[in-house]
Amino acid sequence: MYRSRKSGKKTTLGRSLELIIPFLLASLLWLIIVGDSEYSIVIETPIEVYDPRPDKVLKNKIAKHALVRFKGRGASLFIARYFDPPKLILDISTIQRQFQINLKEYYEKYPHRILFSRELLTFQEIVFPDIIEINLDNKVTKEMPVRLNQSVQVKPGYLLIGKVIAQPEVVEITGPQSLLNEYSLIETELIRLREISGNILYKASLINPQPDFFEIKPDNITLIGEVQSIGERLIYEIPVEIKNPPEKQTLRVTPEKVALRVIGANKLINELHPEEIEVSIDYAAQWIPNKLDYLPSVKVPESVLEWRELIPNKIEVVVVRE
Missing domain, CATH: 2.170.120.40 (YbbR-like domain)
Incomplete structure (x- = not known):
């Protein structure tokens, strides 16, 4: 069965209102009944730590909240718990290295560091924790x-x-x-x-x-x-080099320059020069009497991904005796 989104949203909103309205009515009824009566309750109270000396810093975790007991009328306690919560100030600027702070003794000595509405509430005691350990570095x-x-x-x-x-x-x-x-x-x-x-x-x-x-x-x-x-480029005019040539003899290579097709990043291969590519024949390792054509070795820079075609792929090497 087709159900419109609009009706679905209304259903969800209606259910939400069904939950919220009874809660608000119950809270209002509670305030009317107990608002003028006096109670003692424990409120989770945030601890605000004043920074240590500029050259020191905390190296241990300390509690971010304390359980504190306050006394007051129902309406005042309700406001303090949900809308205007009290706060504990912990000043550690005078501590040099390590110290244990007994919260009961600390706030008996510094009652002004408990921030709350004194016209509406009365501080009674710190319930938990008893001690906060301070470690500075x-x-x-x-x-x-x-x-x-x-x-x-x-x-x-x-x-x-x-x-x-x-x-x-x-x-x-x-x-x-x-x-x-x-x-x-x-x-x-x-x-x-x-x-x-x-x-x-x-x-x-x-x-x-x-x-x-x-x-x-x-x-x-x-x-x-x-x-x-990635692209490719045919690079011309690459010189052919003879390594380890014979003494007292002259070698003639044909052709003296070749072309090579390389593949790589377009920008890099477009900036490549023939002198950066090595095409060579090692006479000492490759020379065979009466053989004319040799396959050269090819070395390309790291910027070249690969090479695929050498033109021509063989080099003629002739020994010219002196």
Whole structure:
């Protein structure tokens, strides 16, 4: 049976309202009934840590919330719990290295560091935790190289020129000295690039191995890579070289220059010069009396993907006696 999307949306909205309206009515009824009565409840209260000295930094995790008991009227407690929660301030700027803070004693000594509406609520006690341990370390900044965690595949008929590089190649990491000493590099997120047919310019995030303690600048890098289409070119005027020629004899090669068909990235093979290709015959290794035609060896630069055709494919070598 066909059912319109519009009717489906109305059904979903209707069900949502059926759940929300009873909750709002129940909350309102609760406020009316208990709003003027006085209660004592435990509220999960965030802990805001004031930074240590500029040359120090935390090297251990501390609780982000504490369970705190407050007393007040029902309506005031409801507002504090859901709309205007209290806050605990923890100042560690005077700690040198390591210290255990007894929260009960701390907030008895510094009651003003408990932020809440004193006209509406009364602070009673810290329920949990009893103690917070503070461990500080020297705050240092270290340069680390970036390692690319990447897999790049180009489209058929295209070629990645060289390597994909990171920009920048080195980033700065700030954190506790003892933790930073455990690392020597920073990795990127897993990068998968497929069916690439143009130059690569891709922004990638860095993986922070200790996000609670390390700050990385910058926190992302750019992948840069050159991709070109594959083509072929016939290169002329390549000189033929004789290696290890005989002493007191002159050799004559015919032809003295050849042509070679190469395949590679269009830009690179178009910039290729004949002198960069080596076509040679090793006289000491290949010479056979009464033989005239020899197959030369060919060496091409790394920029050439492959070569397919040498014109002519054989070289005539004649010994001219003095």
